[in-house]
Amino acid sequence: MLQTLSRIRVVLVGTTHPGNIGSAARAMKTMGLAELVLVAPECAFPSADSTTLAAGADDVLVAARVLPRLEDALADCVWAVGTSARRRGHSVPALDPNPAAQDLIARAAQGPVALVFGRESSGLTNEELDCCNALVQIPTNPEFSSLNLAAAVQVLTYSCRIAALAESPPSPPEYDPDPPATQAELEGLFEHLQRALIRIEFLDPEKPRHLMRRLRHLYLRAGLSASEVRILRGILTHTERGGGRPLGRP
Amino acid sequence: MLQTLSRIRVVLVGTTHPGNIGSAARAMKTMGLAELVLVAPECAFPSADSTTLAAGADDVLVAARVLPRLEDALADCVWAVGTSARRRGHSVPALDPNPAAQDLIARAAQGPVALVFGRESSGLTNEELDCCNALVQIPTNPEFSSLNLAAAVQVLTYSCRIAALAESPPSPPEYDPDPPATQAELEGLFEHLQRALIRIEFLDPEKPRHLMRRLRHLYLRAGLSASEVRILRGILTHTERGGGRPLGRP
Known part of the structure; x- marks a missing residue:
């Protein structure tokens, strides 16, 4: 320990x-x-x-x-x-x-x-x-x-x-399929998020601070895993592309 | 608190x-x-x-x-x-x-x-x-x-x-009929104890230290009350007098 x-x-x-x-x-x-x-x-x-x-x-x-x-x-x-x-x-x-x-x-x-x-x-x-x-x-x-x-x-x-x-003696280490995100991964997420939010004109690029802080806090508190960050960034990538298929087509 | x-x-x-x-x-x-x-x-x-x-x-x-x-x-x-x-x-x-x-x-x-x-x-x-x-x-x-x-x-x-x-909020203070001894009262007890133990030739007056330390530790650990100290000192006073009635006489 x-x-x-x-x-x-x-x-x-x-x-x-x-x-x-x-x-x-x-x-x-x-x-x-x-x-x-x-x-x-x-x-x-x-x-x-x-x-x-x-x-x-x-x-x-x-x-x-x-x-x-x-x-x-x-x-x-x-x-x-x-x-x-x-x-x-x-x-x-x-x-x-x-x-x-x-x-x-x-x-x-x-x-x-x-x-x-x-x-x-x-x-x-x-x-x-x-x-x-x-x-x-x-x-x-x-x-x-x-x-x-x-x-x-x-x-x-x-x-x-x-x-x-x-702390009690640690149990034998298990393979963790979902390790926590590093701070660098989180920062990458936040930058990506800000870009995406500006791109979709949700965020005023001149005044992003207040809203970005609220979002940071929300994600920081959550203790995201690395795979969750990958999922969120995948969503953001898609968001930036303005993509998605039209409704009704598989 | x-x-x-x-x-x-x-x-x-x-x-x-x-x-x-x-x-x-x-x-x-x-x-x-x-x-x-x-x-x-x-x-x-x-x-x-x-x-x-x-x-x-x-x-x-x-x-x-x-x-x-x-x-x-x-x-x-x-x-x-x-x-x-x-x-x-x-x-x-x-x-x-x-x-x-x-x-x-x-x-x-x-x-x-x-x-x-x-x-x-x-x-x-x-x-x-x-x-x-x-x-x-x-x-x-x-x-x-x-x-x-x-x-x-x-x-x-x-x-x-x-x-x-x-600490939880203190309960209304109660009159404590048996407050703890002060350190001065304990020191008085230890001096009295040493005098009494020398008087009864239990303690070598040239080398009282080791035994007195053991006794100190015992009483210190106990957290004596003031009335317990008075009782112990009463015993010591009687010990010093070499007193006690002869056996068999009420």
Whole structure:
């Protein structure tokens, strides 16, 4: 069960303090996680501050990847959970850490999964949250919710470890004829959907955002399988062609 | 239920880095705790580093008390849980964070309770653990258990908050005819016990330690009530007097 923890990727978006990257690496390693991805960090990396605060988790820093966009960090993931301090009328559900971690551990059996953390000052943008299948919210004191970035990483990776420890031994792996879609497959679907909806003049190409977000959330929540994505894209391809046989002809 | 969190005292023993005191205060406040006690800190306090890392939890630092001995910090507590990275053949049980937190929240209804954290380098000494009713151990990666002090405070105060949130609304307070003993009452009992055991030549006054520890652990585990302590001390008083009527006389 604990090997599952190695399939959980921690993604830090736009981090501004190198010390927080080091502290996050230390927090990860104490809980058995190893894979760190930095998306567009707003500080130098690698840096002496990161290494000092990693306090022995240097291997996590050395193996860390730096990528320009969140989509790249999540492309091969089958599930991504975004951390959110506030609920923003988002139609993706915001879970408490324990159920979010249990869910993440269960899904990690099927492929890489990710925990996504935002900037120290402002968290994740709505666009970034829209790349996540689910949201998690640490239930902080409403009068002082200023959780340090590495402290949030500590609480959520701890919750994942507890969930992994609690999991019963896995049953013999079965061939899954319908594996979950990766985030890259979902992004491909959303792009295809938008093209198709513009093509059929359902969507105003100048203002696609609001409607597309609603649709993203709907599909993200659903946890689509790869074959479902293929089916949806097949429908969209047909939609774009404006096709279909006239009624009444087989 | 959340008011219960204000009855949980965080006690840091022999802290060497002022930044950790600030980060611990921040961690506490995000989870709704407010009472910090520093026992014999090995760094300057107050300090600019503490205040910077408290990041707005200055009120916790301003209200913090500095005391010379752990016994003083726990004197009025009805339950104290010590954090332990290793099990050391201790006969006080080491719990996981969730059950430890649930227990602490339940006992906090009866008086102040404490979470006790040791030095960054070496944790709590055996003597300090012997002041605690129970031990808690965060289940870290056995290959890298180097949890930062403030990170440990974050995980355990988070566990307490989750336990407090999960608690059902308290039933109307009942008059408790048998409140739990305070740590000061227990220390009084242990001193009395040692005197009595030496008096009756059960204990070698040169080497009382091993046996006294076993007895401490036994009574600490039991969670004695104040009236039970009075009864035990009544027995000890009689023991010291070498008293009792001769057999056969009413």
